[in-house]
Amino acid sequence: MSLLVVGSIAYDSIQTDSGSVENVLGGSAIHFSAASSFFAPTGIVGVVGEDFRKDELKFLIERNVDVSGIVTESGRTFRWSGRYHADMNERDTLSTELNVFEHFKPRIPESYKDSEYIFLANINPGLQLEVLRQVHNPRFAALDTMNFWIEGSRSELLAVLKKVDAVILNDTEAQQFCGEHNLVKAAKAMALHGPRIVVIKKGEHGSILFHDSSFFVLPAFLLESVIDPTGAGDSFAGGFIGYLAQQKKLDNGTLRQAVAYGTCMASFCCEGFGTDRLAAVDKEDYTGRFIEFQKLVNF
Amino acid sequence: MSLLVVGSIAYDSIQTDSGSVENVLGGSAIHFSAASSFFAPTGIVGVVGEDFRKDELKFLIERNVDVSGIVTESGRTFRWSGRYHADMNERDTLSTELNVFEHFKPRIPESYKDSEYIFLANINPGLQLEVLRQVHNPRFAALDTMNFWIEGSRSELLAVLKKVDAVILNDTEAQQFCGEHNLVKAAKAMALHGPRIVVIKKGEHGSILFHDSSFFVLPAFLLESVIDPTGAGDSFAGGFIGYLAQQKKLDNGTLRQAVAYGTCMASFCCEGFGTDRLAAVDKEDYTGRFIEFQKLVNF
Secondary structure, eight states: OOOOEEOEEEEEEEEETEEEEEEEEEEOOOOOOOOHHSSSSSEEEEEOOEEEEEEEGGHHHTTOBBOOOOEEOOOEEEEEEEOOSSTTTTTTEEEEGGGGGGGGGOOOOOGGGTTEEEEEEEEEOOHHHHHHHSSSSOOOEOOOOOOOOHHHHHHHHHHTEEEEEEEEEEHHHEEEEEEEEHHHHHHHHHHHHOOSSSEEEEGGOOOEEEEEEEEEOOOOOOOOOOOOOTTTTHHHHHHHHHHHHHHTOSSHHHHHHHHHHHHHHHHHHHHHTTTTTHHHOOOOHHHHHHHHHHHHHHH | OOOEEEEEOEEEEEETEEEEEEEEOOOOOHHHHHHHHSOOEEEEEEEEOOOGGGGGGHHHHHHTOOEHHHHHHOOOOOOEEEOOOOOOOOOOEEEEEOGGGOOOOOOGGGTTTTSSSSEEEEEEEEHHHHHHHHHHHEEEEEOOOOOHHHHOOHHHHHHEEEEEESSEHHHHHHHHHHTOOOHHHHHHHHHHOOOOEEEEEEEOOOOEEETEEEEEEEOOOSSOOOOOOOHOOOHHHHHHHHHHHHHHHSSSHHHHHOOOOOHHHHHHHHHOOOHHHHHOOOOHHHHHHHHHHHHHHOO
16 A cells, blocks of 8 residues: 545534535545545545445545455444635534444554555544554655644643654644644644644645745645635645655655646545545646646746 | 825824824825835825824835825824724724815816826715726726625726726725635636736735736735734735736736735735834835745745
8 A cells, every 4th residue: 555544424404505415425435535546556444324325435445445454333434514704715614414424433544554645534633643663664644734733632642742753734723722823833833742743734825835844835826716725734634745746755846846736636525525536637637737726827 | 297196194093903093194185105115206186184193104204205185174083993803804994084184175286187096085986987987098997896896886986997907906895896715716717807907805814916817826925913903905906016017017927026025015014003113114125025925835
Protein backbone atom coordinates (compact mmCIF):
# COMPACT_ATOMS: atom_id res chain seq x y z
CA MET A 1 0.00 0.00 0.00
CA SER A 2 1.36 3.41 -0.94
CA LEU A 3 -1.08 5.70 0.90
CA LEU A 4 -3.27 5.12 3.93
CA VAL A 5 -6.17 7.31 5.10
CA VAL A 6 -7.90 6.88 8.45
CA GLY A 7 -11.11 8.83 8.85
CA SER A 8 -14.88 8.93 8.73
CA ILE A 9 -17.29 7.26 6.34
CA ALA A 10 -20.67 8.92 6.45
CA TYR A 11 -24.07 9.43 4.95
CA ASP A 12 -24.57 13.17 4.48
CA SER A 13 -27.78 15.11 4.00
CA ILE A 14 -26.98 18.49 2.49
CA GLN A 15 -28.89 21.63 1.59
CA THR A 16 -27.37 24.36 -0.57
CA ASP A 17 -28.81 27.08 -2.80
CA SER A 18 -28.48 24.55 -5.65
CA GLY A 19 -30.75 21.94 -4.06
CA SER A 20 -30.63 19.21 -1.48
CA VAL A 21 -29.68 15.55 -1.17
CA GLU A 22 -30.29 12.91 1.48
CA ASN A 23 -27.94 10.22 2.74
CA VAL A 24 -25.26 10.52 0.08
CA LEU A 25 -21.87 8.87 0.55
CA GLY A 26 -19.43 11.16 2.33
CA GLY A 27 -16.96 11.40 5.18
CA SER A 28 -13.32 12.46 5.23
CA ALA A 29 -11.84 9.08 4.21
CA ILE A 30 -14.18 8.84 1.22
CA HIS A 31 -13.59 12.38 -0.09
CA PHE A 32 -9.85 12.01 0.49
CA SER A 33 -9.53 8.74 -1.40
CA ALA A 34 -11.81 9.92 -4.22
CA ALA A 35 -9.04 12.47 -4.93
CA SER A 36 -5.85 10.66 -3.83
CA SER A 37 -6.62 7.55 -5.88
CA PHE A 38 -5.83 9.44 -9.11
CA PHE A 39 -2.22 9.61 -7.96
CA ALA A 40 -1.44 6.67 -5.67
CA PRO A 41 -2.92 3.35 -4.54
CA THR A 42 -4.89 4.23 -1.42
CA GLY A 43 -6.16 2.12 1.46
CA ILE A 44 -9.01 3.23 3.73
CA VAL A 45 -9.39 2.44 7.42
CA GLY A 46 -12.86 3.32 8.68
CA VAL A 47 -16.08 1.99 10.14
CA VAL A 48 -19.60 1.66 8.77
CA GLY A 49 -22.89 0.32 10.13
CA GLU A 50 -25.03 -2.56 8.95
CA ASP A 51 -27.05 -0.08 6.86
CA PHE A 52 -24.05 0.71 4.66
CA ARG A 53 -24.50 0.03 0.93
CA LYS A 54 -21.14 -1.42 -0.08
CA ASP A 55 -21.86 -1.13 -3.80
CA GLU A 56 -21.43 2.65 -3.40
CA LEU A 57 -17.69 2.06 -3.02
CA LYS A 58 -17.52 0.65 -6.56
CA PHE A 59 -16.09 3.81 -8.14
CA LEU A 60 -13.28 3.80 -5.57
CA ILE A 61 -12.50 0.10 -5.99
CA GLU A 62 -12.27 0.69 -9.75
CA ARG A 63 -9.54 3.23 -8.98
CA ASN A 64 -7.59 0.66 -6.95
CA VAL A 65 -8.73 1.92 -3.57
CA ASP A 66 -8.34 -0.89 -1.05
CA VAL A 67 -11.48 -0.98 1.08
CA SER A 68 -10.56 -4.10 3.07
CA GLY A 69 -9.77 -1.88 6.07
CA ILE A 70 -13.40 -0.72 6.30
CA VAL A 71 -15.05 -2.70 9.10
CA THR A 72 -18.77 -3.13 9.64
CA GLU A 73 -20.07 -2.78 13.19
CA SER A 74 -23.58 -3.45 14.43
CA GLY A 75 -25.58 -0.25 14.34
CA ARG A 76 -25.97 2.59 11.85
CA THR A 77 -23.40 4.45 9.78
CA PHE A 78 -22.29 7.96 10.90
CA ARG A 79 -24.76 10.56 9.61
CA TRP A 80 -24.35 14.30 9.25
CA SER A 81 -26.79 16.87 7.99
CA GLY A 82 -26.17 20.53 7.27
CA ARG A 83 -27.31 23.61 5.41
CA TYR A 84 -24.96 26.02 3.63
CA HIS A 85 -25.42 29.80 3.53
CA ALA A 86 -25.24 31.78 0.26
CA ASP A 87 -21.68 32.50 1.46
CA MET A 88 -20.62 28.85 1.30
CA ASN A 89 -17.78 29.38 3.76
CA GLU A 90 -20.63 29.38 6.33
CA ARG A 91 -22.83 26.45 7.21
CA ASP A 92 -25.17 25.29 9.96
CA THR A 93 -25.01 21.72 11.19
CA LEU A 94 -28.59 20.45 11.46
CA SER A 95 -27.77 17.10 13.04
CA THR A 96 -24.88 14.79 13.81
CA GLU A 97 -25.44 11.10 14.59
CA LEU A 98 -22.07 9.53 15.37
CA ASN A 99 -23.57 6.00 15.52
CA VAL A 100 -20.83 3.36 14.95
CA PHE A 101 -18.23 6.15 14.48
CA GLU A 102 -18.58 7.08 18.17
CA HIS A 103 -16.52 4.08 19.29
CA PHE A 104 -14.27 3.87 16.22
CA LYS A 105 -10.95 2.24 17.16
CA PRO A 106 -8.82 2.17 14.03
CA ARG A 107 -7.13 -1.20 13.49
CA ILE A 108 -4.57 -1.08 10.70
CA PRO A 109 -4.62 -4.30 8.63
CA GLU A 110 -1.27 -6.06 8.35
CA SER A 111 -1.15 -5.35 4.61
CA TYR A 112 -1.42 -1.57 5.27
CA LYS A 113 1.29 -1.30 7.90
CA ASP A 114 4.04 -0.55 5.42
CA SER A 115 2.16 2.43 3.96
CA GLU A 116 4.67 5.16 3.13
CA TYR A 117 2.20 8.06 3.19
CA ILE A 118 -0.46 8.47 5.85
CA PHE A 119 -3.32 10.90 6.27
CA LEU A 120 -4.92 11.08 9.70
CA ALA A 121 -8.21 12.76 8.87
CA ASN A 122 -10.16 14.65 11.51
CA ILE A 123 -10.63 12.15 14.35
CA ASN A 124 -9.74 12.16 18.05
CA PRO A 125 -5.99 12.98 18.28
CA GLY A 126 -5.60 10.12 20.75
CA LEU A 127 -6.74 7.75 17.97
CA GLN A 128 -4.43 9.48 15.51
CA LEU A 129 -1.55 8.62 17.86
CA GLU A 130 -2.79 5.02 18.05
CA VAL A 131 -2.65 4.77 14.26
CA LEU A 132 0.93 6.02 14.18
CA ARG A 133 1.88 3.39 16.77
CA GLN A 134 0.48 0.64 14.53
CA VAL A 135 2.30 1.54 11.29
CA HIS A 136 5.98 0.96 10.41
CA ASN A 137 8.15 4.02 9.74
CA PRO A 138 6.07 5.91 7.18
CA ARG A 139 7.96 8.33 4.95
CA PHE A 140 5.33 11.05 5.52
CA ALA A 141 2.37 11.51 7.87
CA ALA A 142 -0.11 14.38 7.92
CA LEU A 143 -3.08 15.19 10.11
CA ASP A 144 -6.22 17.30 10.03
CA THR A 145 -8.11 18.39 13.14
CA MET A 146 -11.02 20.59 14.22
CA ASN A 147 -12.20 23.04 16.88
CA PHE A 148 -13.65 20.25 19.06
CA TRP A 149 -10.22 18.61 19.58
CA ILE A 150 -8.39 21.94 19.79
CA GLU A 151 -10.63 22.90 22.70
CA GLY A 152 -11.06 19.55 24.39
CA SER A 153 -7.99 17.42 23.62
CA ARG A 154 -5.15 19.89 23.33
CA SER A 155 -2.50 17.78 25.05
CA GLU A 156 -3.21 14.74 22.82
CA LEU A 157 -3.19 17.02 19.79
CA LEU A 158 0.19 18.46 20.81
CA ALA A 159 1.53 14.91 21.23
CA VAL A 160 0.48 13.80 17.76
CA LEU A 161 1.62 17.08 16.13
CA LYS A 162 5.15 16.25 17.32
CA LYS A 163 5.03 13.01 15.31
CA VAL A 164 3.71 14.19 11.93
CA ASP A 165 5.41 15.86 8.98
CA ALA A 166 2.45 18.01 8.01
CA VAL A 167 -0.70 19.55 9.40
CA ILE A 168 -3.55 20.54 7.07
CA LEU A 169 -6.29 22.60 8.69
CA ASN A 170 -8.73 25.47 8.17
CA ASP A 171 -7.86 29.12 8.80
CA THR A 172 -10.26 29.41 11.75
CA GLU A 173 -8.79 26.26 13.31
CA ALA A 174 -5.23 27.53 12.91
CA GLN A 175 -6.27 30.86 14.43
CA GLN A 176 -7.99 29.11 17.32
CA PHE A 177 -5.10 26.73 17.97
CA CYS A 178 -2.56 29.56 18.05
CA GLY A 179 -4.72 32.34 19.52
CA GLU A 180 -3.50 34.45 16.61
CA HIS A 181 -5.55 36.00 13.81
CA ASN A 182 -2.65 36.63 11.41
CA LEU A 183 -2.11 33.49 9.32
CA VAL A 184 1.63 34.07 8.79
CA LYS A 185 2.12 34.09 12.55
CA ALA A 186 -0.31 31.18 13.00
CA ALA A 187 1.51 29.03 10.41
CA LYS A 188 4.88 29.70 12.04
CA ALA A 189 3.42 28.92 15.47
CA MET A 190 1.93 25.62 14.21
CA ALA A 191 5.34 24.58 12.82
CA LEU A 192 6.96 25.14 16.23
CA HIS A 193 4.79 22.29 17.54
CA GLY A 194 6.43 19.79 15.21
CA PRO A 195 5.16 19.62 11.62
CA ARG A 196 7.66 21.00 9.12
CA ILE A 197 4.87 21.49 6.59
CA VAL A 198 1.80 23.58 7.46
CA VAL A 199 -1.11 23.98 5.05
CA ILE A 200 -3.86 26.43 6.01
CA LYS A 201 -7.06 26.09 3.97
CA LYS A 202 -9.20 29.20 3.45
CA GLY A 203 -12.14 27.65 1.58
CA GLU A 204 -13.12 29.79 -1.41
CA HIS A 205 -10.13 32.04 -0.71
CA GLY A 206 -7.50 29.39 -1.38
CA SER A 207 -4.68 28.15 0.81
CA ILE A 208 -1.30 28.93 2.32
CA LEU A 209 1.68 26.57 2.50
CA PHE A 210 4.47 27.11 5.02
CA HIS A 211 7.57 24.97 4.60
CA ASP A 212 11.28 25.42 5.19
CA SER A 213 10.88 29.07 6.32
CA SER A 214 9.08 30.03 3.13
CA PHE A 215 5.47 30.67 2.20
CA PHE A 216 3.40 29.83 -0.86
CA VAL A 217 -0.09 31.23 -1.40
CA LEU A 218 -2.67 30.12 -3.92
CA PRO A 219 -6.23 31.30 -4.51
CA ALA A 220 -8.97 28.73 -5.01
CA PHE A 221 -9.84 27.70 -8.57
CA LEU A 222 -12.59 30.09 -9.68
CA LEU A 223 -15.95 28.39 -10.13
CA GLU A 224 -19.00 29.98 -11.66
CA SER A 225 -21.21 27.54 -9.82
CA VAL A 226 -20.56 25.89 -6.48
CA ILE A 227 -23.05 23.07 -5.92
CA ASP A 228 -21.83 21.64 -2.61
CA PRO A 229 -18.52 22.30 -0.81
CA THR A 230 -18.89 19.34 1.58
CA GLY A 231 -15.65 17.35 1.48
CA ALA A 232 -13.68 20.00 -0.43
CA GLY A 233 -11.07 20.18 2.34
CA ASP A 234 -10.58 16.40 2.35
CA SER A 235 -10.49 16.33 -1.47
CA PHE A 236 -7.79 19.01 -1.24
CA ALA A 237 -5.84 16.84 1.20
CA GLY A 238 -6.31 13.84 -1.13
CA GLY A 239 -4.91 15.71 -4.12
CA PHE A 240 -2.09 17.18 -2.04
CA ILE A 241 -0.89 13.97 -0.36
CA GLY A 242 -1.76 11.76 -3.33
CA TYR A 243 0.53 13.84 -5.53
CA LEU A 244 3.33 13.72 -2.93
CA ALA A 245 2.96 9.91 -2.73
CA GLN A 246 3.15 9.70 -6.52
CA GLN A 247 6.20 11.95 -6.78
CA LYS A 248 8.00 10.52 -3.72
CA LYS A 249 9.60 13.94 -3.16
CA LEU A 250 9.05 16.66 -0.57
CA ASP A 251 11.03 19.56 -2.02
CA ASN A 252 9.44 23.00 -2.21
CA GLY A 253 8.59 22.80 -5.92
CA THR A 254 6.82 19.45 -5.48
CA LEU A 255 4.92 20.74 -2.43
CA ARG A 256 3.70 23.74 -4.42
CA GLN A 257 2.48 21.56 -7.27
CA ALA A 258 0.81 19.31 -4.69
CA VAL A 259 -1.09 22.33 -3.30
CA ALA A 260 -2.19 23.17 -6.84
CA TYR A 261 -3.41 19.60 -7.48
CA GLY A 262 -5.20 19.67 -4.13
CA THR A 263 -6.88 22.91 -5.16
CA CYS A 264 -8.02 21.37 -8.46
CA MET A 265 -9.46 18.35 -6.62
CA ALA A 266 -11.31 20.60 -4.16
CA SER A 267 -12.79 22.52 -7.09
CA PHE A 268 -14.12 19.33 -8.68
CA CYS A 269 -15.59 18.28 -5.34
CA CYS A 270 -17.59 21.53 -5.20
CA GLU A 271 -19.11 20.96 -8.64
CA GLY A 272 -21.51 18.26 -7.47
CA PHE A 273 -23.23 16.92 -4.38
CA GLY A 274 -21.25 14.45 -2.31
CA THR A 275 -18.73 12.55 -4.47
CA ASP A 276 -20.80 12.91 -7.68
CA ARG A 277 -18.31 15.04 -9.57
CA LEU A 278 -15.05 13.49 -8.38
CA ALA A 279 -16.46 10.05 -9.20
CA ALA A 280 -16.87 11.18 -12.82
CA VAL A 281 -13.51 12.96 -13.25
CA ASP A 282 -10.74 11.35 -15.30
CA LYS A 283 -7.05 12.07 -15.84
CA GLU A 284 -7.74 14.31 -18.82
CA ASP A 285 -10.10 16.41 -16.68
CA TYR A 286 -7.69 17.02 -13.84
CA THR A 287 -4.58 17.55 -15.94
CA GLY A 288 -6.60 20.01 -18.04
CA ARG A 289 -7.74 21.83 -14.93
CA PHE A 290 -4.18 22.00 -13.59
CA ILE A 291 -3.06 23.75 -16.79
CA GLU A 292 -6.11 26.04 -16.70
CA PHE A 293 -5.28 26.88 -13.07
CA GLN A 294 -1.70 27.81 -13.97
CA LYS A 295 -3.06 30.19 -16.63
CA LEU A 296 -5.53 31.65 -14.12
CA VAL A 297 -2.82 32.72 -11.65
CA ASN A 298 0.20 33.33 -13.86
CA PHE A 299 1.62 36.85 -14.28
CA MET B 1 -0.69 65.40 -17.08
CA SER B 2 -0.57 61.64 -17.55
CA LEU B 3 -2.93 60.49 -14.79
CA LEU B 4 -5.78 62.27 -13.01
CA VAL B 5 -7.47 61.19 -9.79
CA VAL B 6 -10.65 62.78 -8.45
CA GLY B 7 -11.57 61.82 -4.91
CA SER B 8 -11.53 62.60 -1.22
CA ILE B 9 -8.84 64.19 0.89
CA ALA B 10 -9.39 63.49 4.56
CA TYR B 11 -8.12 63.48 8.09
CA ASP B 12 -8.58 59.98 9.46
CA SER B 13 -8.63 58.80 13.08
CA ILE B 14 -7.98 55.08 13.18
CA GLN B 15 -7.90 52.38 15.85
CA THR B 16 -6.44 48.94 15.15
CA ASP B 17 -4.96 46.21 17.35
CA SER B 18 -1.58 47.84 16.63
CA GLY B 19 -2.51 51.24 18.11
CA SER B 20 -4.36 54.38 17.19
CA VAL B 21 -3.75 57.66 15.39
CA GLU B 22 -5.71 60.90 15.19
CA ASN B 23 -6.23 63.16 12.20
CA VAL B 24 -3.68 61.60 9.86
CA LEU B 25 -3.68 62.45 6.15
CA GLY B 26 -5.94 60.13 4.19
CA GLY B 27 -8.71 59.99 1.62
CA SER B 28 -8.97 58.11 -1.66
CA ALA B 29 -7.13 60.69 -3.80
CA ILE B 30 -4.20 60.77 -1.37
CA HIS B 31 -3.79 56.99 -1.03
CA PHE B 32 -4.21 56.57 -4.79
CA SER B 33 -1.58 59.13 -5.73
CA ALA B 34 0.84 57.92 -3.03
CA ALA B 35 0.95 54.69 -5.08
CA SER B 36 0.38 55.88 -8.66
CA SER B 37 3.12 58.52 -8.50
CA PHE B 38 5.79 55.79 -8.60
CA PHE B 39 4.69 55.02 -12.13
CA ALA B 40 3.19 58.12 -13.75
CA PRO B 41 2.89 61.89 -13.15
CA THR B 42 -0.39 62.24 -11.26
CA GLY B 43 -2.69 65.22 -10.74
CA ILE B 44 -5.19 65.40 -7.88
CA VAL B 45 -8.59 67.10 -7.96
CA GLY B 46 -10.09 67.40 -4.50
CA VAL B 47 -11.22 69.78 -1.78
CA VAL B 48 -9.85 70.62 1.67
CA GLY B 49 -10.88 72.99 4.45
CA GLU B 50 -9.08 75.94 5.96
CA ASP B 51 -7.67 73.62 8.63
CA PHE B 52 -5.69 71.62 6.06
CA ARG B 53 -1.92 71.51 6.62
CA LYS B 54 -0.55 71.83 3.09
CA ASP B 55 2.98 70.86 4.12
CA GLU B 56 1.67 67.30 4.56
CA LEU B 57 1.51 67.04 0.76
CA LYS B 58 5.29 67.50 0.52
CA PHE B 59 6.07 63.79 -0.02
CA LEU B 60 3.61 63.71 -2.93
CA ILE B 61 4.94 66.91 -4.52
CA GLU B 62 8.44 65.44 -4.34
CA ARG B 63 7.11 62.56 -6.44
CA ASN B 64 5.80 64.98 -9.07
CA VAL B 65 2.20 64.85 -7.92
CA ASP B 66 0.44 68.00 -9.13
CA VAL B 67 -1.66 69.34 -6.26
CA SER B 68 -2.80 72.51 -8.01
CA GLY B 69 -6.23 70.92 -8.50
CA ILE B 70 -6.79 70.78 -4.72
CA VAL B 71 -9.04 73.69 -3.78
CA THR B 72 -9.53 75.14 -0.30
CA GLU B 73 -13.07 75.95 0.77
CA SER B 74 -14.16 77.72 3.94
CA GLY B 75 -14.86 75.16 6.64
CA ARG B 76 -13.15 72.01 7.84
CA THR B 77 -11.58 69.14 5.93
CA PHE B 78 -13.50 65.84 5.59
CA ARG B 79 -12.90 63.68 8.66
CA TRP B 80 -13.46 59.96 9.17
CA SER B 81 -12.89 57.85 12.20
CA GLY B 82 -13.09 54.09 12.53
CA ARG B 83 -12.06 51.03 14.48
CA TYR B 84 -10.90 47.77 12.89
CA HIS B 85 -11.73 44.30 14.23
CA ALA B 86 -9.04 41.64 14.75
CA ASP B 87 -10.33 40.38 11.37
CA MET B 88 -9.26 43.51 9.51
CA ASN B 89 -11.73 42.90 6.70
CA GLU B 90 -14.27 44.19 9.26
CA ARG B 91 -14.43 47.71 10.67
CA ASP B 92 -16.85 50.00 12.47
CA THR B 93 -17.18 53.62 11.40
CA LEU B 94 -17.19 55.72 14.56
CA SER B 95 -17.89 59.06 12.88
CA THR B 96 -18.02 60.70 9.47
CA GLU B 97 -17.89 64.50 9.11
CA LEU B 98 -18.20 65.33 5.42
CA ASN B 99 -17.51 69.07 6.04
CA VAL B 100 -16.27 70.74 2.81
CA PHE B 101 -16.47 67.40 0.98
CA GLU B 102 -20.29 67.46 1.27
CA HIS B 103 -20.61 70.04 -1.51
CA PHE B 104 -17.55 68.97 -3.53
CA LYS B 105 -18.01 69.94 -7.19
CA PRO B 106 -14.91 68.75 -9.05
CA ARG B 107 -13.55 71.38 -11.44
CA ILE B 108 -10.83 70.01 -13.68
CA PRO B 109 -8.03 72.55 -14.23
CA GLU B 110 -7.29 73.35 -17.89
CA SER B 111 -3.85 71.76 -17.53
CA TYR B 112 -5.41 68.44 -16.45
CA LYS B 113 -7.99 68.15 -19.22
CA ASP B 114 -5.73 66.19 -21.55
CA SER B 115 -5.07 63.48 -18.91
CA GLU B 116 -4.90 60.11 -20.64
CA TYR B 117 -5.69 57.98 -17.58
CA ILE B 118 -8.41 58.87 -15.10
CA PHE B 119 -9.45 57.37 -11.79
CA LEU B 120 -12.84 58.41 -10.46
CA ALA B 121 -12.50 57.42 -6.81
CA ASN B 122 -15.53 56.73 -4.67
CA ILE B 123 -17.70 59.87 -5.01
CA ASN B 124 -21.29 60.50 -6.13
CA PRO B 125 -21.63 58.87 -9.58
CA GLY B 126 -23.32 62.06 -10.81
CA LEU B 127 -20.07 63.91 -10.06
CA GLN B 128 -18.07 61.13 -11.73
CA LEU B 129 -20.11 61.79 -14.89
CA GLU B 130 -19.44 65.54 -14.53
CA VAL B 131 -15.69 64.85 -14.44
CA LEU B 132 -15.87 62.77 -17.63
CA ARG B 133 -17.72 65.65 -19.35
CA GLN B 134 -14.90 68.05 -18.48
CA VAL B 135 -11.96 65.99 -19.79
CA HIS B 136 -10.92 65.45 -23.43
CA ASN B 137 -10.97 61.89 -24.75
CA PRO B 138 -8.98 60.00 -22.11
CA ARG B 139 -7.41 56.75 -23.24
CA PHE B 140 -8.63 54.98 -20.09
CA ALA B 141 -11.07 55.81 -17.30
CA ALA B 142 -11.86 53.72 -14.22
CA LEU B 143 -14.23 54.18 -11.31
CA ASP B 144 -14.71 52.93 -7.78
CA THR B 145 -18.02 53.09 -5.92
CA MET B 146 -19.65 51.98 -2.66
CA ASN B 147 -22.83 50.56 -1.12
CA PHE B 148 -24.30 54.05 -0.53
CA TRP B 149 -24.36 54.87 -4.28
CA ILE B 150 -25.34 51.35 -5.30
CA GLU B 151 -28.44 51.66 -3.12
CA GLY B 152 -29.27 55.33 -3.61
CA SER B 153 -27.95 56.40 -7.02
CA ARG B 154 -28.21 53.32 -9.18
CA SER B 155 -29.32 55.09 -12.37
CA GLU B 156 -26.44 57.59 -12.22
CA LEU B 157 -24.06 54.73 -11.49
CA LEU B 158 -25.36 52.79 -14.52
CA ALA B 159 -24.87 55.91 -16.67
CA VAL B 160 -21.25 56.41 -15.65
CA LEU B 161 -20.47 52.65 -15.88
CA LYS B 162 -21.35 52.88 -19.59
CA LYS B 163 -18.61 55.46 -20.07
CA VAL B 164 -15.66 53.90 -18.27
CA ASP B 165 -13.17 51.23 -19.31
CA ALA B 166 -12.80 49.70 -15.87
CA VAL B 167 -14.56 49.32 -12.56
CA ILE B 168 -12.59 48.54 -9.40
CA LEU B 169 -14.71 47.63 -6.39
CA ASN B 170 -14.95 45.41 -3.31
CA ASP B 171 -16.42 41.92 -3.35
CA THR B 172 -19.39 42.90 -1.17
CA GLU B 173 -20.12 45.88 -3.44
CA ALA B 174 -20.00 43.72 -6.58
CA GLN B 175 -22.29 41.19 -4.89
CA GLN B 176 -24.69 43.93 -3.85
CA PHE B 177 -24.70 45.62 -7.25
CA CYS B 178 -25.42 42.35 -9.07
CA GLY B 179 -27.57 40.61 -6.45
CA GLU B 180 -25.24 37.64 -6.92
CA HIS B 181 -22.94 36.04 -4.38
CA ASN B 182 -20.72 34.19 -6.86
CA LEU B 183 -17.90 36.52 -7.96
CA VAL B 184 -17.47 34.95 -11.41
CA LYS B 185 -21.12 35.68 -12.17
CA ALA B 186 -20.89 39.11 -10.51
CA ALA B 187 -17.84 40.11 -12.59
CA LYS B 188 -19.53 39.03 -15.82
CA ALA B 189 -22.69 40.93 -14.83
CA MET B 190 -20.68 44.10 -14.06
CA ALA B 191 -19.04 43.92 -17.50
CA LEU B 192 -22.45 43.81 -19.20
CA HIS B 193 -23.05 47.32 -17.85
CA GLY B 194 -20.15 48.75 -19.86
CA PRO B 195 -16.65 48.37 -18.40
CA ARG B 196 -14.52 45.88 -20.32
CA ILE B 197 -12.24 45.49 -17.31
CA VAL B 198 -13.64 44.46 -13.91
CA VAL B 199 -11.45 44.24 -10.83
CA ILE B 200 -12.99 42.82 -7.66
CA LYS B 201 -11.00 43.44 -4.49
CA LYS B 202 -11.28 40.91 -1.65
CA GLY B 203 -9.13 42.65 0.97
CA GLU B 204 -6.76 40.20 2.65
CA HIS B 205 -7.94 37.49 0.23
CA GLY B 206 -6.61 39.20 -2.90
CA SER B 207 -8.39 40.18 -6.09
CA ILE B 208 -9.99 38.97 -9.29
CA LEU B 209 -9.55 40.52 -12.74
CA PHE B 210 -12.09 39.92 -15.52
CA HIS B 211 -11.10 41.10 -18.98
CA ASP B 212 -11.74 39.92 -22.52
CA SER B 213 -13.73 36.84 -21.37
CA SER B 214 -10.90 35.62 -19.16
CA PHE B 215 -10.20 35.68 -15.45
CA PHE B 216 -7.07 36.25 -13.42
CA VAL B 217 -6.93 35.67 -9.66
CA LEU B 218 -4.25 36.73 -7.24
CA PRO B 219 -4.01 36.36 -3.46
CA ALA B 220 -2.94 39.33 -1.37
CA PHE B 221 0.74 39.68 -0.51
CA LEU B 222 1.21 37.84 2.80
CA LEU B 223 2.00 40.15 5.69
CA GLU B 224 3.06 39.05 9.14
CA SER B 225 1.86 42.32 10.58
CA VAL B 226 -0.99 44.48 9.31
CA ILE B 227 -0.88 47.85 11.06
CA ASP B 228 -3.73 49.69 9.29
CA PRO B 229 -5.57 48.67 6.11
CA THR B 230 -7.18 52.11 5.60
CA GLY B 231 -6.55 53.19 2.01
CA ALA B 232 -5.32 49.76 0.85
CA GLY B 233 -8.02 49.61 -1.85
CA ASP B 234 -7.08 53.05 -3.20
CA SER B 235 -3.37 52.21 -3.03
CA PHE B 236 -4.21 49.08 -5.04
CA ALA B 237 -6.02 51.23 -7.62
CA GLY B 238 -3.04 53.62 -7.69
CA GLY B 239 -0.57 50.83 -8.40
CA PHE B 240 -2.90 49.23 -10.94
CA ILE B 241 -3.74 52.36 -12.97
CA GLY B 242 -0.33 53.97 -12.43
CA TYR B 243 1.33 50.93 -13.99
CA LEU B 244 -1.12 50.98 -16.93
CA ALA B 245 -0.40 54.69 -17.47
CA GLN B 246 3.34 53.98 -17.44
CA GLN B 247 3.09 51.04 -19.85
CA LYS B 248 0.50 52.66 -22.15
CA LYS B 249 -0.86 49.20 -22.96
CA LEU B 250 -4.05 47.37 -21.98
CA ASP B 251 -3.31 43.83 -23.12
CA ASN B 252 -3.99 40.93 -20.78
CA GLY B 253 -0.36 40.45 -19.72
CA THR B 254 0.01 44.13 -18.81
CA LEU B 255 -3.29 44.09 -16.89
CA ARG B 256 -2.11 41.08 -14.86
CA GLN B 257 1.17 42.77 -13.99
CA ALA B 258 -0.80 45.90 -13.07
CA VAL B 259 -2.92 43.85 -10.62
CA ALA B 260 0.30 42.50 -9.10
CA TYR B 261 1.77 46.00 -8.71
CA GLY B 262 -1.53 47.16 -7.21
CA THR B 263 -1.35 44.27 -4.75
CA CYS B 264 2.20 45.22 -3.75
CA MET B 265 1.15 48.85 -3.19
CA ALA B 266 -1.81 47.76 -1.05
CA SER B 267 0.53 45.62 1.05
CA PHE B 268 2.84 48.58 1.72
CA CYS B 269 -0.17 50.70 2.65
CA CYS B 270 -1.14 48.16 5.34
CA GLU B 271 2.32 48.25 6.92
CA GLY B 272 1.82 51.67 8.54
CA PHE B 273 -0.87 54.04 9.68
CA GLY B 274 -2.26 56.39 7.03
CA THR B 275 0.34 57.05 4.31
CA ASP B 276 3.33 56.46 6.63
CA ARG B 277 4.69 53.43 4.85
CA LEU B 278 3.95 54.37 1.23
CA ALA B 279 5.58 57.76 1.86
CA ALA B 280 8.81 55.96 2.78
CA VAL B 281 8.83 53.37 -0.03
CA ASP B 282 11.26 53.74 -2.95
CA LYS B 283 11.65 52.04 -6.32
CA GLU B 284 13.99 49.41 -4.90
CA ASP B 285 11.37 48.49 -2.29
CA TYR B 286 8.49 47.98 -4.69
CA THR B 287 10.46 46.27 -7.43
CA GLY B 288 11.85 43.95 -4.74
CA ARG B 289 8.38 43.22 -3.44
CA PHE B 290 7.09 42.51 -6.95
CA ILE B 291 9.79 39.85 -7.40
CA GLU B 292 9.10 38.45 -3.92
CA PHE B 293 5.39 38.30 -4.80
CA GLN B 294 6.09 36.35 -7.99
CA LYS B 295 8.06 33.84 -5.92
CA LEU B 296 5.24 33.65 -3.37
CA VAL B 297 2.63 32.56 -5.91
CA ASN B 298 4.66 30.74 -8.55
CA PHE B 299 4.23 26.96 -9.07
